[in-house]
Amino acid sequence: xxxxxxxxxxxxxxxxxxxxxxxxxxxxxxxxxxxxxxxxxxxxxxxxxxxxxxxxxxxxxxxxxxxxxxxxxxxxxxxxxxxxxxxxxxxxxxxxxxxxxxxxxxxxxxxxxxxxxxxxxxxxxxxxxxxxxxxxxxxxxxxxxxxxxxxxxxxxxxxxxxxxxxxxxxxxxxxxxxxxxxxxxxxxxxxxxxxxxxxxxxxxxxxxxxxxxxxxxxxxxxxxxxxxxxxxxxxxxxxxxxxxxxxxxxxxxxxxxxxxxxxxxxxx
Numbered sequence: 168x169x170x171x172x173x174x175x176x177x178x179x180x181x182x183x184x185x186x187x188x189x190x191x192x193x194x195x196x197x198x199x200x201x202x203x204x205x206x207x208x209x210x211x212x213x214x215x216x217x218x219x220x221x222x223x224x225x226x227x228x229x230x231x232x233x234x235x236x237x238x239x240x241x242x243x244x245x246x247x248x249x250x251x252x253x254x255x256x257x258x259x260x261x262x263x264x265x266x267x268x269x270x271x272x273x274x275x276x277x278x279x280x281x282x283x284x285x286x287x288x289x290x291x292x293x294x295x296x297x298x299x300x301x302x303x304x305x306x307x308x309x310x311x312x313x314x315x316x317x318x319x320x321x322x323x324x325x326x327x328x329x330x331x332x333x334x335x336x337x338x339x340x341x342x343x344x345x346x347x348x349x350x351x352x353x354x355x356x357x358x359x360x361x362x363x364x365x366x367x368x369x370x371x372x373x374x375x376x377x378x379x380x381x382x383x384x385x386x387x388x389x390x391x392x393x394x395x396x397x398x399x400x401x402x403x404x405x406x407x408x409x410x411x412x413x414x415x416x417x418x419x420x421x422x423x424x425x426x427x428x429x430x431x432x433x434x435x
Contacts (some may be wrong), residue, residue: 185435187416192346192381193390193430195290195423200267201239201252203293204300208241208250211304216240248272248309250300254289259356262380262392264288268296271358272309282310283398284358290381290391294417298410302403312400316350319377319401322409323348337375341412343429346381348408353378359396377404379411383425390425 188194196203205215218238239252254267267289271281287296303309316337320330323339328348331338337350353359353376361374374397381390395404418435 183420185418185420186422186432187435188419188422188430188432189414189416190341190430191292191294191413191415191417192341192411193383193423193426194292194417194419195390195421195426196293197419198421200287200289200291200293200296201254204250204268204296205239205241205252207297207300211243211301213241213243213250213304216242243304246276247274248303261286261288261354261394262389264290264389264392267291270296270300270303272303272306274308274310280360281358282360283396285393285395285399286357287393288389288391290423291393292411292417294413295407295410299403299407302406306400306403309403310398310400312398312402314400314402314405316377316401318405319348319350319408322405323412326409326412326414328412345383345426345429346379346411348377348379348411350375350377353396354394357394357396359398361397374398377401379408381426383429387425390423 208215216239218240241250241252243249248271250268250270252267253269254265259266265288266286268287269284270287271284273280273282285299320336320339323341324330328339328341331340334349338347339349340347353374357376359374359376376397376399377395378393380392383390393407416431416433419432422430422432
């Protein structure tokens with residue numbers, strides 16, 4: 168469960184039936200996006216740090232303490248990459264949803280600034296974020312791109328997603344036209360070290376980055392959203408895209424209300 172939410176009792180969680188469901192990109196995060204990613208990072212040997220800021224009065228019971236801000240930061244052994252769980256830390260929004268994970272990398276340890284950052288809201292399938300982090304961990308130079316953007320579209324096309332006829336080299340959608348991935352202008356506040364991000368005029372389009380989102384129906388709130396700044400290597404985005412669009416079923420107990428009727432499920 169999310170670390171800032173009360174834990175379910177074994178009875179309440181264990182009493183929920185488990186299902187194998189698909190498609191993955193509409194299956195949500197099972198309410199376990201923190202656990203899924205944190206367990207992956209622990210397995211990779213990343214260090215976790217927790218920062219809690221709050222107010223504590225004399226003679227106040229621990230459970231009554233007012234926690235104002237709380238951040239969980241995971242850092243790779245070489246300190247070139249990090250992942251921050253920011254849901255409890257007044258995150259900004261993406262597609263109308265609060266950012267849950269921010270994942271960044273830098274070129275070398277002499278610079279405190281991220282070369283690029285990527286952002287994931289709640290209900291992004293945890294499998295896709297975990298696969299993305301495993302690929303990031305395996306990079307010798309996490310801030311160096313090795314391939315072009317075509318690799319991202321090839322990854323989703325291999326799983327049946329359709330390229331946009333008007334933007335063949337920049338956009339694709341799943342066969343139900345619910346989930347999308349697009350290379351284009353990045354939203355505000357997305358951090359990137361490319362100087363063109365800062366120097367672009369108001370009427371100019373800055374460097375393009377990948378955006379992905381699921382919109383269950385036209386005009387309704389997004390189920391989830393992900394954003395990759397302009398300097399995120401395309402090969403890493405392709406790993407996320409391949410996992411997101413995978414046709415392999417995923418195990419879920421909690422199904423998103425917005426996509427429940429669209430999911431195929433089988434008892435686990």
